[in-house]
Amino acid sequence: MKLSGGVEWALHCCVVLTAASRPVPAARLALLHDVSPSYLAKQMQALSRAGLVASVQGKTGGYALTRPASEITVLDVVLAVDGADPAFICTEIRRRGPLGAPPEACTKPCGIARVMGAAEAAWRASLQGVTIADLVGSVERDNGPGALPAIGAWLDPASAPASGPSAGQAH
Secondary structure, eight states: OOOOHHHHHHHHHHHHHTTOSSOBOHHHHHHHHTOOHHHHHHHHHHHHHTTSEEEEOSTTOEEEESSOGGGOBHHHHHHHHHOSOOSOOOOOGGGOSTTOOOGGGOOSOOHHHHHHHHHHHHHHHHHHTOBHHHHHHHHHHHHOTTHHHHHHHHHOTTTOOSSOOSSGGGO
16 A cells, blocks of 8 residues: 555654644644645645644644544544545456456456455554554654653744754654
8 A cells, every 4th residue: 555655744743743732833843844834734734624633723823633642543644644545446357358257247346356455454454553642652662751752842832942853853
């Protein structure tokens, strides 16, 4: 399954939003991740449309998760950013050409469609089994318990420096 780069950015944003004490502007998230603000804004808008983050307007506005990280799965983020369309669409090739099977002989999916469907179901189930909280745990295991609090402090525009994060590259 091929995922867009937006999925990766959206997942990183969801993880770091768990460390924020207040909504975080998309521009601040873009600066943290060294990505185009307009590109990241598109991913955040997709997360907002899916109800995974809320957009708060005003001087202290930005984005915040709408529910606990333990209730947002990786699959939720993938579907928000890349959509729910299946990765494989059977076009019934077996019905084409000079030896094509008649429609009445094709009442069940062919072996290729069954294998691809099973693979996609397994892939989706795997992503459904991992939450943003699980990813937060992996950041803490990989980078130490201070990584996300340092990012959270940097994300707070009232107390953060304007330059890049000292611990922001940890995730």
